[in-house]
Amino acid sequence: MKAANSNRDQFAILRRTMVEQVALHADHVSGKTGRTAIASPVMEAIERVPRHAFVPVEMTLYAYLDSPLPIGCGKTISQPFIVALMTDLLELGAEDRVLEIGTGLGYQAALLAELAAEVFTVELIEELAQSGRRRLGEQGYGNVQFRVGDGSLGWPDHAPFDRIIATAAPDLIPPALLQQLKTGGRMVIPAGLEDDQRLLLVTKDEGGRFETEEILPVRFSQLMSADDD
Template sequence: MQAYAYLNSPPPVGYGKTISQPFIVALMTDLLEPQPGDVTLEVGAGVGYQAAILSELVNQVYSIELIEELALDTRRRLRNLGYRNVEIGVGNGYYGWSEHAPFDKIVVTAAPDLIPPPLLAQLKPGGKMVIPTGIPDKQQLILVEKSEGGKLATREVLPVRFSELDEGDDFAGAA
């Protein structure tokens, strides 16, 4: 991992997966406009990079990882580094984490074909979600804003290429 420290490319994390390159992490974080009191959901914990950044900016981060071993390693890593406002769960992020909803902000680091209805339902009125969507060769990074009245507005930000979001089994629980 150290070899990737100064590169703007997606570093591998094992299990045939990568995490987002630093530019994309920064862009997605900026689009969220995180605030100190926010409760934020991250879909796709990876190695905890995005969660660690968000934890410095918001009150609480809940992060879901589909791969149990990766989630356990990430949880241990973040605890050892002193991050106490991050909780890592094992499960399918397509379904969000209803136990801790609603969320002020949601960031998704894998691409479903369409925005998952459970994530929209768990986004608090006045909240924002950043999510890549689309088929593998035609993905767009989307900013979703939910008005105080619950109306949704979306904006395409830029073309991207992310791993596909699994739409299989429901959430499993905390790691």
């Protein structure tokens, strides 16, 4: 029991340090993002969610570095600063329904679940989807629904969504995701060719028109579809 408590205390200290690093990074790139700080609710959620529970066991010691980490199947968990920024750009409300494309091992979904009413997450790779579902369940997140499938198609049965976030990058924003975004909604998605990606904020106004804002250059795994080999 003492060892378990000691580990929890150590991880809590490491999370606080990670939050400080994220804050410094946000300030450093504020000229590009237009945001001098990440909103307090997002930072508080990052300090609550145990990132070490959403990485492979061999990555546990590195979980609180402000760095992407491999999670298997050729995929990564995003850098904490990028996760914080993307979550912040969504401007989540407590009643929002959120679609996430790319469950991975569930870390981003956990943060969304802390801040929104419902999370609908889609993962193409079944091995990751099953592991992500298990990890989120172990952490007690009961407001997340899961689907194994092609993320570029969204989840039409539950559309429209107040917010949409993608953790993998298509060349172009999939039309299905635009169609499934609610009027007045916000989408945060990386897009572009592998060596020329941009993080985009897409908003949909009351007239149904879309506006796209480039936030900063990024590097994400490519969004795969069910048709990819």
